[in-house]
Each structure stands twice: as C-alpha cells, then as structure tokens.
Amino acid sequence: MLVEWNTVTSAVCSYNTHRINVIDIGATLQPESDCNMPCSGNSSEICGAGDRLTYYTWGGSPLYVWEFPTGNDAGLYEFLIGGVVVPLLTTASTNGKVTFLEKYGIGPPNSTGAYKLDLTQINNFTAAWRTMHVKTDIFCSGSVILPDRVGRQINVGGWANDATCGVRLYWPDGSLGQPSTNDWEENVNELSLQAGRWYPSVMVMANGSLLVVDGEEGSNGAPVPSLKILPKVGPTIFCDYLDRTNPYNLYPFLAVLPSGGVLITYYNEARILDEVTLETTRTLSNIPGAGTAMLLPQYAPYTDPLTIIICGRSVPGPEVALDNCTIERMPSKRVETCMVALPDGTYLILNGGQQGRAGFGTSSDPNLNALLYDPSKPVNQRISVMANTIIARSAILLMDGRVLVSGSDPEDSCYPQDINNTDWAYGQTVPFTITSNSSGAIRVSLIGAVSSTHGNSMGQHTIFPAFSCSGNFCTVTAPPNAYVSPPGWFMVFVLDGPTPSFATWVRIGGDPANLGSWPDYPDFTVPGSGPVEVWKSPCDGLTC
Template identity: 30%
Template sequence: MHMQLLHTDHVIMFDRTDFGLSNISLPNGNCIKNPRSKILPVDCTAHSVDYDVVSNSIRPLTVLTDVWCSSGAVTPDGTLVQTGGFDSGDRVVRLYKPCRSSSNTTTACDWQEVGRGLTVRRWYATNHILPDGRQIVTNDAKIENNLYPFVFLNGDGNLFIFANNRAILFNYFTGSVIRTYPTIPGGDPRSYPSTGSAVLLPLKPNAAGAEVLLCGGAPKGAFIRANNHDFVPALDTCGRIRIDDPNPQWVMETMPAGRVMGDMVLLPNGDVLIVNGAGSGTAGWEFGADPALSPVIYRPDNPIGSRFATQNPSSTPRMYHSTAILLRDGRVLVGGSNPHKFYNFTGVLYPTDLTLESFSPSYLDPKFGYLKPRVVSPGPQTKIGYGQKLPIRFTIPPGRLNSTSVMVTMVAPSFTTHSFSMNQRLLVLTRADLKPVGKSTYQIRVDTPGSGNLAPPGYYMLFVVHQDIPSEGVWIQIG
C-alpha cells in the first residue's frame, strides 16, 4: 500500500492493479479494460481511494496503469506527483490535484496520467523534494538490497543517500559523490528486501547538524533463506549518524525486539514511532513471519539505554505492504498488509488486510488534556516565507503554562510505502519572546526556516508543543 496525506486532510492511497479484485467498486459502473493483463483483463474495482479523515469516508479513484512499488511526492501547490510502477506503468507520471469535497467526482479530482512521463523505467524508487520544489527520483531496481534507498535532504542542499549497508552525500547539481560514510557496523543490509526503515531526526536550532536514525532490517542472506521458508530473526539494532560530523561514525543502539518491514513516523513532539513489520524473514511474498505487534516509541533526546519504550500491542498483523503516516490531529494512520502474490483474504496464516486503524500516542490520553495547547493563529492554509518572524497565538488551560517547555514544530507530510516515509522531516523553530495576550492566551514568536535547504517549499503541519503534549496541527504553506 502507498499513502500520502494532503493539505486537505485527505489521504490518497493506492495499491498495485494486478493483485486481484479489490472490495471497492469503481463509480458509476465504470470498468478498466486491459487486454495485456493475464490477471484482470476487465476490472471494475478500485485500486486507489481518497480517504477523508474528518468524515472517515472513502471515494474510489481510477488508476489506468500499474502503480506496483512506485514512489511519489507533493509539489509546492499541493499536487501529488506519483512516478513509475510496473509493466504498463513503469514510465508513467500520475498527478492528483486535490479537491475540497469528497463528493466531488469531476475528473479534476481524480488521477491524471502522463504516459512516458519518465525517460527511464522507475520501480522501487525513492522521490525527494528539492529546495526549489522540483523532485529527484533515485533507484537501482536491478540490485538486491539497493531498492527504495533512504534519501534525505541535508541542510547544505546535498542528498544523504543510504542503500544496502552504506551511505554517501550526493551533489545532484554536479552528479558527484562528495562524501562516503562508513559501512554500518555488522555490514548487514537495511534496504529492500532486507527492509529496515530510517528517519531524519528533528532539525533543531543551533544543533550540530542533521542526524539520521536507521532501525531494523534483515541479516545477510536472509532473503535467499526466506525463499526456502527459513525465516531468520530480524535485526534488533539501530544506527545513528551525524551527516556533517568531521569524522562521522555510526552509534549503535538495541531495540526491544528485532523488526523487519517496520515503519518509522516522526511525531509532532519529536519522538519517533516504530510500528508494523515482522520479527523474522524479509520483505517479499510469503517471506515474513512472527508479526511485530507492539509499537515502540524512540525518544532521541534521552540518554542511550533509555530511548525505547514499548507500547500496547495491536491485534492485527501489519506485515509486507503495510504503511503508517502522521495525521494532523496527532494520531498515526496504519493500514494494509498483504504478504501474498495476490489478494488472499481467507485460509492463510496472514490474510490480506486492507483495513485502516489509528495508533494514538500517549500524548492523546485525555489525562493530559490540561496541558494541551490549541493554536489560535495562524489560521489554516496561511502562507509564510523564509527567514521571517512569525507570531503564533495559542491557548493553554488556566494556570497550566510552563513557559520553558513550549516549542513550535513543522512537520512535512510524507509519501509512505515499503517501510519508508519519503520527504518526512520535522523542524523545531527558533523561538523568541513568549507573552500573555489574553485570558489563558499566549503569543510566541518564532523564526521560520531560512531556506528551502531546511524546508523545501510546500505544505507543512504546524504544532505548538507544551510539556511534550502537541496541539492539533495547522496547515501552513511555505515558499
């Protein structure tokens, strides 16, 4: 499954078109005819939907070509650009320009496909938004454990790219590698199909530079052994590295349990949620076992040895083809799981599961309501520029403000598939004065990011965080 949250609070989801019939019909009795397909030459079911978070409703969308294992990102104006796929779709670019109403069924609010929009075939690729709003697409679909590379934009405008067990810093203007990083200790692969996950840790004012955290994966040879139904325990280690360190080294940590095919989601307060996946095997059809049912919270600012906290388990296995994304209300939307070559809903150990559920971090517990801020201004969809002073007004229940424990964060919504959230980044904004401006109402001034190197242009969710408890987010647009 692939997911992207848009600035309309709608989530666009899609899956490959040749798994089999889905359980959702195309609107108005429409059908797609594809004489080349041996599986579904005529298909009257939807393989993409628009999920309205507020109304908890879906609307079927139409994809004409196969989006299997594709990639994507959002343009500065909020249009979802999805690239590549398989067979008929491997060079296609698809555009989804959001509309406001879930009942709007005009062609302006459905997929528009550009055939041969890519000069080369793209499958298992990664997209990243660049400082000027363009997108770069990277992959090598021919080499095992190099698929869906982990790509992050560094503050100097270069790209940190991790694949297999090593990383480089890449200057995309010159096409040159300007730095090579040490192999991750142990040398085990972390990219698909030995699928770990990775995040760019929160970017903070006056910090020593950007850090990448990479967790889980599968040992060398695990993919071949899984093909013979020998499921090797997943890696239980995480590696953390500072991109701009003069002598960069991986700092290794141990998770509460091994995990492969997990998702890592940045939360508004700067914590990292690790969710989904399996305890053994690798990505691939029938290649995973032992569902990882218990999410884990990673607190990057805690001392080593006290950063991981196991959460209450789910009862639903979320294995191969599961996804997770942050919503504006602070919940994490979790969905999908299909470890089979086709949809297989019954009679197997881990059935295909296309349902959705949400994970609520502890900051949403009602017992913390007395600490929860509410953003008054800026209002939704406010446009801001780079390097500005931005006043933010918020309320806190009477007598509860701790002025030293207030921060403002901006979170970019990610395109998530195959255990990697493309373009996911969180910025902690520099704060200045904090003052009361009314009954239980306060104003804090923050500095907006200085350039597109820190925050590529587009939509972000802005949160006020008080004593680790975030407000609901407000959509803002920078650039």
C-alpha cells in the same frame, strides 16, 4: 557538514566469542590457562585452544534499558471505521484527507487502485470513503507531496510495462467534511519517466525539483541503477554503486544536507552527492545496518550536525530480521519497519515482520509490538515498549497528532492556536495566537508531509523552529534556507507540554522550480504559481 555513523563496537580479538549459558548446554568452566593459543590476527591476545570457547560475563550496569509503560501511557488503539483497501502507499493530504494507493486491477476490493478517506465522516461509511482511479499499476512505486500551491501528490514508477514509466498527479480538493471531485491524472504517452522503475525513491531537492533514484525494470527485473530529475533535465545518470548493490538497495533513503549536497543510503553503504551534478563528492564508511532511516529533529539555530537513525533489516540468505538500530538495540527484531515522526520529537516504531523481506508472501511472523523512541534520552535508554498493535501495516501521522495504521481515524478537534499565514518564506517571522489556556510549556514543531510505503517515509522531516510568546500572542520563525528545510509542505503543531494541537498545513520555501505550472499537457490540470490555497479546518467558525 558532519555525518557520523555511531556504532557500538566490541573490544574483543578476532576469535570465536560466544556468550554461553553453561547450565543450559551442560558446559563446565575450565581454567583460563587452557586457553593458550595466540590469536592469528593479534599474537598479543589469546584465542583459546583444545576445543575451548571463551566465555564472557558482564558485571556492570545493564547495556540496554527499555521502559515498559502501562495503561494509557502505553498507547491506545481505536477501531473507528471499516476499510475498503489494504493500502500499499498512504499519504496525508494537505486538506486533511488521506489517500491510499494499492495494486491496480486485481479485482475487488482493490479494483481501482486508489481511494480517499475523509477523517471527519467516520459515522457515514459512504461519505467517508471515495473510490478514485489510476490507469496503470502503482505497485511498489514512489510518492511525495509537491511544493506547489495546492500540495499535489506525485506518484512515479510501478509494477511492469507502462506502469514502470508512470508519472501520476493528484490535486487534493474539498475541505474536511466536503466532497472531493478531483481524480488522479496520468497519460504515459505524454508524461513518463525516462527509464521505467519499480521500487524507486523520490525526494524534493533544495532547488524545488524532484530527484528520482534507483529501481528495477519491473517486478524482480534487471536493475535500473540511475538517477533522474523531474521535470526532465538532461539524461539519466548511471550509478555503479547502485548497480553493484542491487537488489538490496531498493527504495534508498535520500536527504538534503544542511551544508548542501544530497545524502543517499543504499543497502549498508552511504555517500554524499553534489546537488548539481549528482556525482559523488564523498563516500562514507559503511552503515552498521541497512533498514528504515529517519532524520532526527533539527532545532533552531540549526548548528548541530544532522543525525540519522537506521533501524531494523534482515540479513541476506536466511533473511532473519535484526534488532539493531545504528546506535543501539531494539527489544525485538523487525524488517520493513515503519517509523513515524511525532509532534513532540519522538518516533513511533511499529509494524513489519521478524523474517523475510518485501514482496508477495516473503515476509512472515509479523511484529505487532510498538516502540516509542525518544532521542532526547541517553543512548541505550531511548526506547519504551508500548501496547501491541493488531495489524502490521503502513503508518502515518494525522493532523490531530494520532497515528493512522491502515484505517484508524481521528475524532474532530479544535485548533488551540490560530495560524492564518500558510505560505512561509525562509526566515520569515509568523505571528499566531494561542486561543486556549496553556501550562506555559509551549513548543512549536514542523512535521514534513510524508508518503509512506515499505518502511520508507518519503518527505519525512522534523524541525523545532525558534519561537517566542508574550501572553497568548506568539511568533514563530521559519527555517533559514532550503538546505535546512527543502521547499515543501509541513504540519505545524503547537505543543502544550506533551500534548499537540490539531495541526495547520503550511508551505515553506515556495515553489522555486515552478512545479505548479508543470506538466504542460492537455491531460493534466496545473494550479499555477500563485499563493497557496487555504483549506478550512474543522474549527472554522467555532470557539476553541
């Protein structure tokens, strides 16, 4: 496994270098001979003298090139239905509906803390929105979709007291257009975390169990610098590196590595953990940034190094947001960045603020500018500046390929492909049929199930698997193992050129940790370990 932090460095010596507009500040250029003091760190270089500052100009090709699409190419925003909640955590469920979680018990409109939106009912406000319930405050908790047969959503941690130990489960039910009846299940006296956590991250490991990392003892409390496994296995594991970097490391980024082990990035540091002991096996060099992280696409045959991009953050102290990614610059600065993996392998970067940090009233100057990041283009030429959003909130990918920004909504559409097998084994070859005319530029992508909060897309994963077609009959080959693709749920898109189909949800890798039979308490309903339940699509019974 090779992990590299690609960063742009400067070939200047260790003195004050300023790019100065000499006209704006009234400065005048002086002879180079006036700069005659040797640098303290490198006596072979000159570091100015006599209150002189070295002024540099660049005469080569532009260091950064951003594209500015117009019209439809810049993106289109639609307001389709009013909302009932300002969501803190947003998740696309495996039945096509969207769940929202928000701070519990603060009064209307967010009095229950949990809501569900049926994306097919936009013309019927009452049918579109369903009020659900949690028992403790999920504010700044962590979520992920389980690899069990029904794709339950788990939410852990929370605001204070019992909420920080909370473990909440929701079994999505009801196809699109049909009512749902299930609600969140929670009983902190039966099922709880071993150590309460506010701002934790959670991830499905290669063995199918859950890794819960980091946090604090409630709002702005003492650090909880430890790791734990769900279902419970042994004690929590203390991490001095998390203790040392608190509070800048909250919601650390986690990823299973194709060669084995777990990558954790926290503040501006990173290391690889043994997947069994969770002890450090390798400490990586510091990251040139500490913002939102995303895995870039993996392509069959999965021999290239795993690439991770980290964009945006703010600096401690003045908390001014930065415009940096790990390998290039963005055209605007942002903190609490949202990055949404799109079916074609690009990423939508949006939302966040230009000043401050996460918390009540601690972030200001919202960044409404949306960017499209295309990793297939050369470095420093990958970003296009898209149409501005009107709100700066969480964003997730929907089954029709559009992005939901706190209350947008897709129209009904049909599958241009027919995938009936929704439970894939590693390496399995799965047939599907293209049921509409195509240009022949076909691709298949797998987008991991995501829960989005605070610029952290827990579960994000983009894979372009091997596939082949003969006419309209095609086959796709599932990823080879749990290190390339940890067990879990994915949206499968078939793309005709740049245009994605309506997605099909599939489970890859099964449920090796038998989470479908967990937890064994009377207050929790479990689906068992049988085959997946298949949700009906809006296209069932129609000719697409």
